[in-house]
Amino acid sequence: MNSPAPFLHVGFILISLSNLFLIVFMLVLFAVALIAPFPHRIRHDRSDRRD
Amino acid sequence: MTEQLAARRDAAAPTPAAPDAAGGMVEEPGWTAAVRRNLARRMPLTELLPSTQPAYVGSWVYVFGVTTIAALVWTIASGTILAFMGSAWWHTSALGHFVNSVHFWGAQMFFLFMVLHLWGKFWMASWRDGRAATWAVGVVIFLASIVTAFTGYLIQENFDSQWIAVNAKDAINATGLGGFFNVLNFGQMYGIHVMLMPIVVTLLVVLHILQVRTRGVVRPIGDPYTPTPETGGDTPEGRLEA
Structure with a gap:
């Protein structure tokens, strides 16, 4: 906590590794949310709808 | 006692239109009755607390x-x-x-x-089909959340928060708001963070949820099916059980 955060510096890109990790993590989580199967049941009979 | 409760319940229920002498339908006058009818029409409990969702929500x-x-x-x-x-x-x-x-x-x-x-x-593109206001309220929630988080950083009471406050003071002075929003005034920042902004964010989130539940979840792009008043938010694919 008492030292500067490690940074990635490539050309004009300057970003702390913690921020870079967070952004990559969010992109991966978003991609997984799009691809991963969602457990659910489909009801086709509209006559017994509860709502 | 039971009769009193029943009378109170009947009074709270939306008043149906009654026929007048000419055979037309007359609604109960007054702004409270109008608001009650409007809420009952726009926010029925079946939409606010649905037990199923459209099939496309399965993601x-x-x-x-x-x-x-x-x-x-x-x-x-x-x-x-x-x-x-x-x-x-x-x-x-x-x-x-x-x-x-x-x-x-x-x-x-x-x-x-x-x-x-x-x-x-x-x-x-979830602002489609009359959902622009829902999107706009979401944007305001995002901005209000930034103010909340910023004031939170300022009231940590450590060297980090002092460093942030001193730097932000120059920036906010440059915008002309420094006289109204003084980031070096701990009491002001504390009050804004623990009372004002939580109320603002919570009320906006409640409004956002009501908007979403009133309109329903937007259909996928390119889906040719258009809900009608007869089918409501129902879909040909069936419903997703909660």
């Missing part, structure tokens, strides 16, 4: 909204404890450190899931 992308709300609940709950116990407690005791960390990470998760929710809604 993890639709979960980011409720995870954002869950993070908000954790943040407000831990913030309430911090407000009661005070800064000496959260800086010196082990339990205080823990609750302070829960508050910090709750805010981190709130922003993380809010941005993922934003990405999902942006790419599905």
